[in-house]
Structures are given as structure tokens and as C-alpha cells.
Amino acid sequence: MKCRYITIEREYGSGGTSIAHLLSEQTGVPCYGREILEKVAREQNVSLDRMQSYEESVTNSFLYSLYMMSQTAAGSGDMLTKDGHIYVAEQTAIQQLAAKGPAIFLGHCACEALKDRKGVVNVFIRCTDEQAKRQRIMVDYQVPAAQVDTFKRKFDKKRANYYHANTSKKWDDLKNYDIVLDSGTLGIEGCVNALKSLIG
Numbered sequence: 001m002k003c004r005y006i007t008i009e010r011e012y013g014s015g016g017t018s019i020a021h022l023l024s025e026q027t028g029v030p031c032y033g034r035e036i037l038e039k040v041a042r043e044q045n046v047s048l049d050r051m052q053s054y055e056e057s058v059t060n061s062f063l064y065s066l067y068m069m070s071q072t073a074a075g076s077g078d079m080l081t082k083d084g085h086i087y088v089a090e091q092t093a094i095q096q097l098a099a100k101g102p103a104i105f106l107g108h109c110a111c112e113a114l115k116d117r118k119g120v121v122n123v124f125i126r127c128t129d130e131q132a133k134r135q136r137i138m139v140d141y142q143v144p145a146a147q148v149d150t151f152k153r154k155f156d157k158k159r160a161n162y163y164h165a166n167t168s169k170k171w172d173d174l175k176n177y178d179i180v181l182d183s184g185t186l187g188i189e190g191c192v193n194a195l196k197s198l199i200g
Contacts, residue, residue, distance in 0.1 A: 003198050004102045004119035007110040009163065009171060012155035013133040013148075015183045016125035018140070019191045020106045026192060027199050032097050033106030039097075040089045051086065087166055102199065107159070109166045111176075121198055124177040125191065129184025 006023075010016025017033065024031035041051050087109075094113035097103055105114070111122040127133045133152070137143050143151050156172075163171035174180045181191045 002119075003121045005098060005105065005110075005114055005117065006103075006121050006123055006195060006198065007105045007114060008123045008125060009107060009111070009159070009177070010125035011127060011133075011172075012152050012159070013137040013140075014125045014127040015136055015140075015188050015191070017106060018188055019125060019181075019183065019195070020104050022188065022192045023195050023199075024104055027196060029102050029104055029199055030097075030100075031104040031106060032094070033108070036090055036093050036097070036105075036108050039093045040086065043093075044086065044089055046086075109163060112167050121179060122177045123179045123181065123195065124172075124174060125181050125183055127184040128182050132184050 008016055008020050010019075020031050020033065023029070037048060037051050040046075041048050044051075090108050091113040094105060094108065094110050097105075098114055098117065111120070114120045127136075134145075134148050137148050137151060138145060141151070160171040163169065167176075169176050179194075181194060183191050186194065
């Protein structure tokens with residue numbers, strides 16, 4: 001099976017970011033993660049820190065945003081919350097980047113933005129090796145050992161909330177993905193090799 005787009009959601013400390021970037025390097029297919037935030041920040045004239053705070057504060061705003069968008073379409077004025085504007089802008093940015101050609105998308109509910117496109121494979125990266133996960137968090141993110149569990153809970157909760165708010169689906173429900181890879185079992189290279197075979 002060959003695909004044009006790979007979307008990746010990942011547990012904090014699973015190595016998903018490294019996997020996406022290495023996959024991009026080895027295939028020549030561009031990877032967009034932080035680049036989505038940077039693009040939207042420029043267009044919305046908002047700092048990256050502010051953008052990240054919007055993503056962290058979101059809870060269950062998606063249905064509210066849909067309602068507000070319907071009100072706007074009906075001529076009720078621009079009633080979207082700032083969170084709603086950011087989400088819509090991110091989805092638009094993903095669609096614009098996808099229009100340029102094959103791509104790897106890291107986070108930002110890219111699966112939702114690309115749900116009507118053909119050739120999309122949605123991937124979830126997890127790590128069942130807790131020791132490897134802790135070590136990666138300490139080394140990659142410079143998190144002190146005593147704070148690893150706190151950071152892990154914080155970022156997994158942020159990703160879960162954002163995903164649920166904007167898709168109405170559970171982020172860690174593996175049935176939502178086409179492929180689930182365990183970096184604790186396969187390693188970073190093993191995950192990259194598994195995904196490489198999908199890109200034509």
C-alpha cells in the first residue's frame with residue numbers, strides 16, 4: 001500500500017517526533033509539526049507561546065465552535081472564540097500544506113483536516129517500555145527525573161483534550177488509527193522502516 005499523507009499522533013516520550021523527522025529525512029517527504037504552529041502564528045499575528053497556551057487550555061470546544069461557525073454562516077457575525085479561530089486556522093494550514101504534495105503531519109488533528117482526502121494513513125506511536133520512555137523524556141526534553149511523571153501526564157492530557165475537543169474522539173482509542181506502532185518494541189528505526197514502506 002502506498003500513501004500520500006501520514007498523520008502521526010503520539011504519546012509524550014514515545015519518540016514520535018524523532019520518528020516523523022527521521023522518516024522525512026530518509027524519504028524526502030516534508031514533515032510539518034511545529035511548522036503548522038509557526039504558519040498560523042504569523043497569519044494570526046500571535047506569538048508561538050500564546051498559540052501553545054490556546055492548545056493547552058482547550059477542553060471540549062469543538063461542538064461549540066461548530067455552532068458558532070453555523071451562526072457566522074447564517075450572518076450572525078464573527079462569534080468564534082479565539083480557540084475556535086486557532087483550530088480553524090490550523091486545519092486550513094494543514095490543507096494548504098497537503099495541497100503542495102505528499103507530506104507527514106505531526107499532531108494538530110491532521111487526521112481531521114485530511115479526512116476527505118485519499119491516500120491518508122493515520123498513525124499512533126506509543127511506547128510500552130516505561131523505562132525507555134522516561135529516559136527519552138529526560139534526554140530529549142531535559143526534564144529532571146523527579147518531574148518526568150508530571151510532564152508525561154501534562155502533555156498526554158493536553159494532546160488528549162485537544163484531540164477530543166476537535167474530533168469528538170478519544171485520542172488514545174487505538175481504533176481511531178490505521179496503524180499503531182510501539183517504539184518500545186520496535187525502536188525508532190524500526191518504526192521508521194515500517195512507515196517507509198507506505199510512502200510511494
